[in-house]
Amino acid sequence: MTEQSEVAENSSPSKLSSFTGTSLRILSGILGNFVVKRFLFFLFVVWIAATVIFIIPRLSGQDPVKEKLLLEAQRGGAMQTGLDEMAKTYQKRFGLDQPLWTQYTNYMIDLSKLNLGTSIAFFPRTVNDIVFESLMWTLGLMGTVTILAFILGTLAGAFLGWPRRPGWLQYVFMPLLTLSAIPQYLLAMILIFIIAFKLGWLPLFGGYSPSTLPNLSWDFVVDVLRHAILPAFAIIFSAIGFWAIGMRGMMINTQGEDYMIQADAKGLKGSRIFMRYAVRNALLPQVTGLALVLGTIVTGQVLVERVFSYPGIGDILFQAIRLSDFFVIRGIVIVIILGIAGATFLLDVLYPLLDPRIKVRNT
Amino acid sequence: MVQPTIEETRLSTEQAIKTYREGARITDADALVVEDLSVYYETDNGTVKACDDVTFTLKQGERFALVGESGSGKTTLAMALMRLTRPPGHIAKGSVTLNGRDITKLSDDEMRKTRLSELALVPQGAMNSLNPVMRIERQIVDGIIDHLDDDDPKPTKEELQETVRDLLTRVGLRPSVARLFPHELSGGMKQRVAMAIGISLRPKLIIADEPTSALDVVVQRQIMQTLGRLQEGLDASIMLVGHDMGLVAQFADTIGVMYAGKLVEIGPVEEVFSDPKHPYTKLLIGSLPSLQEKREFLGIPGLPPQLIFLPEGCAFEDRCPSRFEKCQAEIPDLFDLGGRREVACHLYEEEAKS
Numbered sequence: 252m253t254e255q256s257e258v259a260e261n262s263s264p265s266k267l268s269s270f271t272g273t274s275l276r277i278l279s280g281i282l283g284n285f286v287v288k289r290f291l292f293f294l295f296v297v298w299i300a301a302t303v304i305f306i307i308p309r310l311s312g313q314d315p316v317k318e319k320l321l322l323e324a325q326r327g328g329a330m331q332t333g334l335d336e337m338a339k340t341y342q343k344r345f346g347l348d349q350p351l352w353t354q355y356t357n358y359m360i361d362l363s364k365l366n367l368g369t370s371i372a373f374f375p376r377t378v379n380d381i382v383f384e385s386l387m388w389t390l391g392l393m394g395t396v397t398i399l400a401f402i403l404g405t406l407a408g409a410f411l412g413w414p415r416r417p418g419w420l421q422y423v424f425m426p427l428l429t430l431s432a433i434p435q436y437l438l439a440m441i442l443i444f445i446i447a448f449k450l451g452w453l454p455l456f457g458g459y460s461p462s463t464l465p466n467l468s469w470d471f472v473v474d475v476l477r478h479a480i481l482p483a484f485a486i487i488f489s490a491i492g493f494w495a496i497g498m499r500g501m502m503i504n505t506q507g508e509d510y511m512i513q514a515d516a517k518g519l520k521g522s523r524i525f526m527r528y529a530v531r532n533a534l535l536p537q538v539t540g541l542a543l544v545l546g547t548i549v550t551g552q553v554l555v556e557r558v559f560s561y562p563g564i565g566d567i568l569f570q571a572i573r574l575s576d577f578f579v580i581r582g583i584v585i586v587i588i589l590g591i592a593g594a595t596f597l598l599d600v601l602y603p604l605l606d607p608r609i610k611v612r613n614t
Numbered sequence: 615m616v617q618p619t620i621e622e623t624r625l626s627t628e629q630a631i632k633t634y635r636e637g638a639r640i641t642d643a644d645a646l647v648v649e650d651l652s653v654y655y656e657t658d659n660g661t662v663k664a665c666d667d668v669t670f671t672l673k674q675g676e677r678f679a680l681v682g683e684s685g686s687g688k689t690t691l692a693m694a695l696m697r698l699t700r701p702p703g704h705i706a707k708g709s710v711t712l713n714g715r716d717i718t719k720l721s722d723d724e725m726r727k728t729r730l731s732e733l734a735l736v737p738q739g740a741m742n743s744l745n746p747v748m749r750i751e752r753q754i755v756d757g758i759i760d761h762l763d764d765d766d767p768k769p770t771k772e773e774l775q776e777t778v779r780d781l782l783t784r785v786g787l788r789p790s791v792a793r794l795f796p797h798e799l800s801g802g803m804k805q806r807v808a809m810a811i812g813i814s815l816r817p818k819l820i821i822a823d824e825p826t827s828a829l830d831v832v833v834q835r836q837i838m839q840t841l842g843r844l845q846e847g848l849d850a851s852i853m854l855v856g857h858d859m860g861l862v863a864q865f866a867d868t869i870g871v872m873y874a875g876k877l878v879e880i881g882p883v884e885e886v887f888s889d890p891k892h893p894y895t896k897l898l899i900g901s902l903p904s905l906q907e908k909r910e911f912l913g914i915p916g917l918p919p920q921l922i923f924l925p926e927g928c929a930f931e932d933r934c935p936s937r938f939e940k941c942q943a944e945i946p947d948l949f950d951l952g953g954r955r956e957v958a959c960h961l962y963e964e965e966a967k968s
Contacts, residue, residue, distance in 0.1 A: 513808075518726045518760060519726075531748075
């Protein structure tokens with residue numbers, strides 16, 4: 252790099268070109284930076300995905316505005332006349348009457364401002380508003396639950412794959428592994444039936460009691476937590492097994508490594524060998540798994556949220572698909588893409604810190 | 615470096631022996647006494663006698679080499695001495711007396727403290743005996759910290775760094791290696807780190823399990839020289855496990871030959887090489903290629919027996935050129951021939967009695 256800029260400075264007498272040389276060097280330095288490279292790649296992935304989801308709904312040939320109006324008309328019974336004009340007005344309102352290319356550029360401009368448009372099904376609410384609200388419910392529940400399940404499951408797997416574990420542990424963890432074989436929605440229904448319906452200990456559905464309005468009072472927080480318990484358990488129970496099985500396998504692999512024998516030969520304490528030698532090495536693939544799962548939690552657990560009528564993003568996505576609400580579907584899909592691409596980006600940047608063998612090359 | 619001429623390379627066996635020895639300091643004190651040590655693996659098909667009735671003594675300052683082909687129980691024996699035998703393997707019987715204490719009787723925690731501080735394992739460091747996600751410094755320090763007693767003063771960070779620097783220098787590495795990760799080192803450097811860890815608590819016995827495999831001959835020589843120097847500096851004993859007869863001849867004082875889980879011959883290196891007693895040792899030494907005369911490679915016909923279906927008599931019987939009736943019926947004891955020579959072969963029963 253230095254050589255190139257020197258050549259540029261020597262060959263041209265003017266100060267301007269030496270300035271260009273320096274700035275070029277800085278620019279290529281920035282572009283060469285691993286993090287910047289990864290970030291540009293992240294933007295590229297988002298752009299491709301956003302373009303694909305712009306095209307696909309338009310290939311379906313459905314007219315969301317007409318669908319919505321027809322639905323309203325069927326419900327209301329009246330207003331059969333003037334449907335076409337209304338449809339046209341709304342299409343204009345949503346910009347659907349413009350040529351595809353203009354629609355695409357407008358969409359990209361809006362997207363760059365993080366403006367996801369207006370919902371058709373929940374008109375006149377904006378997609379941003381809908382997605383943001385439901386995202387909070389989903390992230391609050393799913394984010395907590397995913398990380399909890401990861402920690403519990405990984406610990407469980409670590410102990411299960413550790414030859415010197417106390418013997419009784421296998422009796423605790425084996426049922427959990429069995430539990431994880433049950434699909435989450437089925438587990439959700441079983442939980443609802445027994446705990447909410449038969450015993451009546453916890454609410455049947457929803458994110459909070461229908462009679463209350465969201466506020467920051469203590470009662471409301473307790474209410475929300477009571478509503479979150481069952482969906483949380485349904486997800487945790489099945490996810491623990493997933494993490495535990497993966498971690499157990501990695502722990503067993505690690506046992507066979509020469510450095511584990513050497514750790515024992517060094518006379519290290521059992522706890523140190525467990526944490527710093529076995530778990531530390533077995534954890535690496537688990538972290539990759541966590542990053543990918545964290546990327547997808549924004550989609551929510553569509554089925555679980557449906558079963559509990561939880562007001563999360565999965566529930567909204569389900570309704571939006573049913574009502575062909577292109578804009579909400581698109582908004583949610585973009586959030587999913589941002590989530591997954593963002594998680595991958597973070598993983599790429601953070602992984603070298605976890606595993607020194609993966610080197611970042613700033614060339 | 616001046617290349618040796620062909621004449622110089624043609625060292626006779628006698629000249630080659632003791633290449634790494636600067637000053638012999640074998641004392642009369644027993645460093646390690648192994649008696650009837652047996653390691654069995656219980657499997658569904660029966661008991662695998664990986665190591666059976668092994669008895670030998672190591673003097674303080676002695677270099678003992680354990681040789682034998684793959685699967686003869688060398689590493690099993692080395693691991694059993696460290697009490698690192700993993701299930702389904704277990705020490706079935708016997709005793710291992712290290713500096714006057716029977717380590718098979720120690721509690722797990724006492725045994726843990728004994729490792730590294732009294733007997734250290736130098737593994738095949740060129741492979742992956744180092745934790746890949748930990749800096750070298752940390753891997754050396756870990757062993758030191760876990761051997762501190764509760765009432766010992768906690769060493770400061772600077773003291774530990776100083777210790778690491780000193781250890782690395784002693785094995786011939788730059789102190790800056792401390793900050794590196796294992797994947798940034800070459801095979802020879804990793805082997806040196808493994809040695810630095812091994813000597814960090816000044817053990818009295820070093821078990822070196824094939825420390826030079828996977829390294830080229832030039833590095834092998836350097837590693838063995840370093841190992842020998844370290845041993846003499848610590849006044850420790852070494853048990854070298856390996857199958858490189860040339861290396862053993864140059865390094866060790868005493869040699870033990872293993873076959874099918876049993877020690878079949880023990881003796882001073884020079885004597886075993888010049889006058890092998892056991893038919894297996896004879897064939898083994900006869901099979902070594904020689905620089906002096908070019909000839910066909912000689913092997914030992916047949917295969918070693920499966921350790922799960924050992925014959926009633928001598929395990930080498932079906933491959934032995936000098937077998938007779940008794941060999942098939944009875945397992946030979948280790949007969950003492952005097953002058954620290956022992957052999958497990960019926961041929962020498964009379965000689966031992968006289």
